Amino acid sequence: xxxxxxxxxxxxxxxxxxxxxxxSENKYKLFxxxxxxxxxxxxxxxxxxxxxxxxxxxxxxxxxxxxxxxxFLKIVFFCCGVxxxxxxxxxxxxxxxxxxxxYDEHVxxxxxxxxxxxxxxxxxxxxxxxxxxxxxxLGYHDKxxxxxxxxxxxxxxxxxxxxxxxxxxxxxxxxxxxxxxxYPPLACYFFGYEVGVLLxxxxxxxxxxxxxxxxxxxxxxxMILESMGLVANGHDHGRHHVHSSPTVxxxxxxxxxxxxKIDKHINKWWDQAFYAPDTTPYDYLKPFVSLVYMSIGVYxxxxxxxx
Numbered sequence: 001x002x003x004x005x006x007x008x009x010x011x012x013x014x015x016x017x018x019x020x021x022x023x024s025e026n027k028y029k030l031f032x033x034x035x036x037x038x039x040x041x042x043x044x045x046x047x048x049x050x051x052x053x054x055x056x057x058x059x060x061x062x063x064x065x066x067x068x069x070x071x072f073l074k075i076v077f078f079c080c081g082v083x084x085x086x087x088x089x090x091x092x093x094x095x096x097x098x099x100x101x102x103y104d105e106h107v108x109x110x111x112x113x114x115x116x117x118x119x120x121x122x123x124x125x126x127x128x129x130x131x132x133x134x135x136x137x138l139g140y141h142d143k144x145x146x147x148x149x150x151x152x153x154x155x156x157x158x159x160x161x162x163x164x165x166x167x168x169x170x171x172x173x174x175x176x177x178x179x180x181x182x183y184p185p186l187a188c189y190f191f192g193y194e195v196g197v198l199l200x201x202x203x204x205x206x207x208x209x210x211x212x213x214x215x216x217x218x219x220x221x222x223m224i225l226e227s228m229g230l231v232a233n234g235h236d237h238g239r240h241h242v243h244s245s246p247t248v249x250x251x252x253x254x255x256x257x258x259x260x261k262i263d264k265h266i267n268k269w270w271d272q273a274f275y276a277p278d279t280t281p282y283d284y285l286k287p288f289v290s291l292v293y294m295s296i297g298v299y300x301x302x303x304x305x306x307x
Contacts, residue, residue, distance in 0.1 A: 004101035004274065004281070006243035009127055014134055019108040021120040021138070030169055031117050035159030038149045044162060048194045051168070054180070055187030074188040077304060081192025082257070084296040089165060089200060089256045091285075091292040094270050096122050097249045098281035118164025121157050126241070140209050148205065148213045161201035166194060167297060175297065183305045193296070196257060204255045207237040232258045247274040 009017065025032065034044050055074060096119055099105075105112040106123075113119075124138040133141050142151040149155055163169060167176050167190060180187045202214070206222050214222060225231040232254035240251045250267050253259040259266075273281040 004248065006101070006126070006248045007103070009103075013103065013106065016107050017120070017123070018135060020106060020110065020113055021117065023108065024115060024117050024120060028117060028163065031159060031163040034163055035156050038155065041149060041155065041159060041162075045198060047168070048191070048198060051187055051194060052191040055185065055189075055191045058180075058184035058187055070185070073307070074185055077185060077188040078192035078195075080300065080304075081189040081194075082196040084189075084300060085165065085193045085196030085200070086253070086257045086259065088292060088296050089196075090253050090259070090266060091289045092165070093122075093252045093255060094266065094273070095282060095285045095289045097126075097252070097270075098273060098285050100126065101248065102280065102282065116160075116164045118160040121160045125157075126243070140205055142209075142213070145210060145213060147215055148202075148209065148218075151213075154205065154209070154213075157205070158201040161204075162197055165197045165200060168194065172297065179301045179305070186301050186304055189301055189304060200256050203231045203257055206231055207234045207254075229260060230258055232260070236260065247271050 033040055035041070055078075096115075099113070099115070099119070100123055102112065121138055124135060128134055128139060130141050133139055137153050137156055140148075140151075140154045140157055142154060144151075148158070167173065176190050180190070202218065202222065203225070206214075206226070211219050211222075222231055226233055236258065237251070237254040239245075240249065240254050243249070247270060249270065251263050252266050252270065253263050270281075273284040276284040
């Protein structure tokens, strides 16, 4: 028997988990606002689009060369931002799953489970089924088959991802503004990152909800992304929900913007953490993940300032 195993929660553990989640939600007013209605979610998307417009039309006194070369540079910045988001997501995803396995820590007032709401939606995602949907407001499932933004649970899941990974929240928006002031074209980098954030929960939901719930435009977009291999289909993602493997979880990138060719390397990293001696998987992974956050949020844009 391995050190850590996936298991279902008891009734008391479910109750404690919901109390923990409520503690987390109460801390984040922005999250509460984003998820409050479809309108507030569209307003958040509009806010992100404004960053993109600023990036597209921005210039810098240090800009030299043709308009075409500057536009190409912004495209590169944008693509790097999207890739950066996926790197951050995978690192955070692996770390979160490590904490999932510490079931005894999931009690109210826990000092170890000090996480944003996104953590609790991810945990719930792996500890419920459509037939045992014991906290409907935390899941995608909708018996009425409504548009994904109209269903409270799905809207909450999407908002938790947007709030959990965005750099435009209270803790990091000042850093983003500072970089953009120093070098305005960097807005394209952060815009690419934020577009990745917007797509992230929809890319995951694509494998779990009926396609018609996405509406005409979104469903066509994700069909294209799936055909390009940038979004996993249900079969690709299925292994991530097989909890009986020796190290419980596998194929972490299939939950976001798909990186199938490097998933096996991510699996090896996870396996290494799972079997690391004299430490928990979470404590083993945490410094690496912190470095990823710093690299994508600070070191990469700082490097771009000198291009």
